[in-house]
Amino acid sequence: MSSYENKLSRRAFTGAVGVAAAATAAGLGAAPAQAAGTPSGGPSEREFRASRGRPSRRPNILFILGDDLGWADLSAYGSPHIRTPHLDRLARQGVRFTDAYSGSATCSPTRFSLYTGRYPARTRGGLAEPIADKSVGLEPTHPTLASLLQASGYATALIGKWHAGHLPDHSPTKSGWEEFFGNFGGALEYYSKLGLGGEYDLYEGDAEYKDLRYYTRIITERASEYVSRDHHGRPWLLNLNFTTPHWPWTAEGDTEQSAEIVRRIKAGDRRALWHQDGGSVEKYKEMVEDLDRSVGEVLTALKRSGQEEHTVVVFSSDNGGERFSYNWPLSGNKASLQEGGIRVPNIVRWPARLDGGQVSRVPVFSPDWTATLLEVAGARPHPAYPLDGVSLAGYLLRGERPVERDLFWRVRGERALRRGNWKYYRGKSGRDQLFDLAGDIREQADKAAVEPARLAELRAAWEAVDAGLLPYPA
The missing domain is CATH 3.30.1120.10 (Arylsulfatase, C-terminal domain)
Structure with a gap:
């Protein structure tokens, strides 16, 4: 056993978890100890301790993605001034990864890596860093986590930021998600829903949907409804992609700031949404704490629905932090391949199978979750599109020793x-x-x-x- 390997406590189960995916082993590398994200008072690492659990069944999957959220922006990861009690609770109830990475250093290529389980540069659309050209995107012929799960019987939905192409050629509904509610582009003004080019960017399916309330509230409501719904016996996948805390730096209630940004957009200022003359550490704190409350609302709805026990919840970020992020002690920010640009918070919870209060120093990145979720759902990758991520299911659920590999x-x-x-x-x-x-x-x-x-x-x-x-x- 290598010096950096740690064991996790998981719940024993009866029967197999569906069909084994083509991905074979979980990844492992070394990681720093206390400095690598084990803040004082945080969850402590446990040795393996198997216990008898309930018979296995295919789980629901809730994958929550923050936008430009830095590695140390949660109090569970050491932020000294941002308080995130709901995400901290999620970490206490599951496994918190100290050495987790995004698939790339900016928004859309990481989403490509998560949606496909492959390096972004396997596809033309993944070469954009990020996508701005409306002629490129995730081709509907390429298998995705959603299309593979849908083919195996899952209900599938994406709520929030897609950022993998634009209409008419590219859309979640063309790539395996049965339902879509959200925005196509890389950023939008939180109230008006105007995007980087001044276009309106809130859709239900492939049709515009008018709602001028604060965007985070809208998608939180939608996600809470989805996880509460009767899916008629089908397990479900929900990709919940927040835009918070991505610029512009406007929190709920900042209607005057919103109106000024909208005025500039309509006047032809193509950089108005970048909001380079706005924001502050305090405003960023407000936005991250709102993200935390919103996640808490969705998790409360999930608990009330009676599905919490058999739902895998994964939380992560699409890349490292932006200009107001708390990244210490990492160097670099979003768009850089230094640690601050790609190391992200990452938590997984599955009450039926994983004991809580655990910390893993196993290095993982976005495509690994695609492989892992396919395996636990009993779905196979498409043989013509081999995955670059590897499944963590053996490590997390069966006590297997992860193999070392490169990221x-x-x-x-x-x-x-x-x-x-x-x-x-x-x-x-x-x-x-x-x-x-x-x-x-x-x-x-x-x-x-x-x-x-x-x-x-x-x-x-x-x-x-x-x-x-x-x-x-x-």
Whole structure:
């Protein structure tokens, strides 16, 4: 057993969890200890302790995604000023990952990696960082988590931010989600629903839907209704993609600020939504705490429905934090492949199968959850579209020892690969760097000169993966 491996406590069960997916083993690398997200007073790590549980059944799946939420923006991850009691409770009831990563450093490529379970650069739409061109998107012919689960009998819905293409060619309803309520683009003004180009961007299915209330309230209501609904015996998948706390920096009740942003949008200011002259640490705190309350409302509705026990809840972020995020001690922010751009909060809860109050230092990233959820739902990946993520089900549920593997990232001008404790990174300077994350989570002590052989090995591994991906357009 490697020094960084930790065991989890899970509930024993009778029978198999559906059909085994093609993905075979769970990933594992090393992780820092206390500095890597185990704040004082947080959940403590447990040794494996099996206990008798209920017979297995295919679970409902609720996957909640924050938008530009930084790794340390939750109090469960060490934020000194933001209070997130509902997400902290979710962490206490399940497993909190200290070394979890997004599939990329910006919005839409990470969504591609989660929706497909593959590196973003496997598809043309995934090369956009993020999508702005309305001619590209997730092709309806490509299998997704939703289409594969739908084919195996699941009801499927996506509520909130899609950001994987635009109408008429690309939509959740063309990619396996039976229901869609939300926005197509990368950002919108929270009250008017105007997007980056000044277009109205709130839809039910593929038709515009008018509601000028604060957006987070609207999708929270919709999600609460969905998890409370009678699905007539079908298990369900709900992707709940909040835009909070993505800019513009307006909380509920900030109607004057909203009106000013709308005025600028209508006057032709294409950068009005970026809100570079607005926001503050306090406003950001207000937005994150509103996200926490909203998640709490949905989880309360789930509990009242009687489905909590047999629902897998996963919470994560689409990339690292933005300008007001609390990222200490990480370096870098959104759009960078430094830790601050890709390391994210990540929690999983499944009361029927996993004991609570646990912390895992196993490195995971977005495509792993696609593979994991397919396996626990008894669905197979499409053989023509092999997954780049690996299932964590064996590690989480069956006590299997995870296998070590590499985590790979590529964005324009940057590259990164993590193997165990070691991270290979090349930023826009073009200089290869090597960091030992076990003792240097901040990526300040470059070991490239003292570990040249390791650097060369990791660089070669990165280049081998990159050779199989689509090139960026010129």
